[in-house]
Amino acid sequence: MPSYSPDLNKIERWWSVLKTWMKQRVKEFETVRECVDTAFKKCPNVYA
Secondary structure (H helix, E strand, C coil): CCCCCCCCCHHHHHHHHHHHHHHHHHHHCCCHHHHHHHHHHHCCCCCC
């Protein structure tokens, strides 16, 4: 498998979802850490 293969590697899709989620909501949080913590809890599980 190529090192960067978003069509074959599920984690690549999840990182894309995570980055999009954070870009849309970053101003709602006081710190980047708070945004990241919430993103990890709220973003859908791509393995399900």
